Amino acid sequence: MTPLYEGKSKRLWTTENPHTLRMEFKNDATAFNGQKKVSFENKGRFNNAISTLIYGLLEQRGVPTHFVRQIDDTNVEVKKVDILMVEVIVRNLSAGSYCKRTGIEEGRPFSRPIVEFSYKSDELGDPLINDDYIREMGLATADDLSFLRQSALKVNDILTEFFAKCGLKLVDFKLEFGRLLEDPSRIVLADEISPDGCRLWDLKTGEKMDKDRFRRDLGNVMEAYEEVLGRVKQNLL
Numbered sequence: 738m739t740p741l742y743e744g745k746s747k748r749l750w751t752t753e754n755p756h757t758l759r760m761e762f763k764n765d766a767t768a769f770n771g772q773k774k775v776s777f778e779n780k781g782r783f784n785n786a787i788s789t790l791i792y793g794l795l796e797q798r799g800v801p802t803h804f805v806r807q808i809d810d811t812n813v814e815v816k817k818v819d820i821l822m823v824e825v826i827v828r829n830l831s832a833g834s835y836c837k838r839t840g841i842e843e844g845r846p847f848s849r850p851i852v853e854f855s856y857k858s859d860e861l862g863d864p865l866i867n868d869d870y871i872r873e874m875g876l877a878t879a880d881d882l883s884f885l886r887q888s889a890l891k892v893n894d895i896l897t898e899f900f901a902k903c904g905l906k907l908v909d910f911k912l913e914f915g916r917l918l919e920d921p922s923r924i925v926l927a928d929e930i931s932p933d934g935c936r937l938w939d940l941k942t943g944e945k946m947d948k949d950r951f952r953r954d955l956g957n958v959m960e961a962y963e964e965v966l967g968r969v970k971q972n973l974l
């Protein structure tokens with residue numbers, strides 16, 4: 738069997754149900770648009786477990802998602818969607834490309850969360866774009882964009898509160914959305930929510946507990962992911 742689609746950290750497979758897919762979490766980690774690549778034992782398992790628990794929390798709090806059920810350690814069943822080519826990033830504290838772009842030091846809290854959009858294109862390195870670009874490129878309508886912004890801020894509220902209970906500061910994160918194939922008028926949260934696409938800092942020590950450990954060669958990458966999973970489980974199960 739060949740996958741329907743293979744990305745940097747996941748594979749998508751067909752299922753017997755024409756409306757769903759199997760999403761497999763790989764052990765591969767990439768950074769800097771795939772230039773740096775390592776495989777970590779158990780990464781797929783940790784990210785699947787974290788993402789499944791977080792999606793459960795979001796669904797319970799009224800955020801519609803693609804999630805159907807967990808199949809096993811590294812696979813979930815998800816609804817078929819057409820992924821929007823717009824990635825939505827929410828930032829609560831300065832970090833990463835925000836610091837690079839502005840020259841501002843890491844860790845400065847914002848008065849209000851920043852929502853930004855990037856064009857989902859590996860070829861171009863996911864460049865930052867704005868509402869006008871999105872309109873002219875036909876990536877989403879103005880109504881879609883206001884829905885994406887509103888949903889992302891709601892997810893931020895839910896996850897900021899939840900991760901604080903876990904002793905973690907939600908610094909920033911990236912979301913992807915898709916149009917349900919069954920009903921294209923409905924946009925739902927898709928992809929995964931894991932330490933791959935979030936920055937999480939320990940509230941007491943400030944220690945980085947996310948993919949920045951890999952990006953910056955800080956070591957103990959899977960130890961941090963496992964710790965995040967343990968805390969998420971403790972506060973949800």
Ligand code: TMP
Nearest residue numbers: 832833834835909910911933934935936
């Ligand atoms: P950035 O500061 O590098 O723009 O990243 C912002 C957030 O988005 C951070 O939590 C990591 C996440 N992210 C992804 O999920 N995928 C990506 O390709 C990049 C660049 C960032």
